[in-house]
Amino acid sequence: MTPTTRKKILLGTLAAIIAMQFFQPALNIHSHPTHTAIEKHFDVPADVQQILKTSCYDCHSNNTQYPWYFKLQPLGWWLDHHIEEGKEHLNFDEFATYTADKQKHKLEEVVETIQRHEMPLKSYTLVHRDAQLNSTQQQQLIKWAQQLQQRL
């Protein structure tokens, strides 16, 4: 590779990275109160709510607490994709709109994904250390989801 080619590639890459910054994803922030939120309709103890907020709500609610790197593309796009996909599978702020069957099924999945250490996503807890669940928190969430599921 000649020095000119190398310079062209470098400049091209830089231009592409700069261009990416003009495409900022829309924010998942809803200021209006959510009447369909799980805690408005079902029993969610304060400690469980706190764990859900810290470890799950960035991708499974209508309000994401955005990290600084969200403004840096393509990192923001990547997180945005997780939020879109996460909400599509399970949105705690819209839990009351689900049918009883779906609610039960989602709570079952909460138990399963935690038992299998699939949630919260590893790529997320790598940066968001406080979102990582310790075994006490895992047990708290599992017990809550199982009990709520039985009551539905």
Ligand code: HEC
């Ligand atoms: C960084 C984003 C992110 C965080 C944080 C996160 N999730 Fe997820 N979650 C996803 C994505 C994306 C999917 C869908 C794809 C998949 O299953 O990997 C998903 C899927 C799920 C599903 C499966 C639903 C289905 O229909 O299969 C459950 C249940 C779930 N998450 C629960 C949780 C719980 C509980 C927490 C917190 C302890 C959590 N998630 C934290 C992104 C996230």
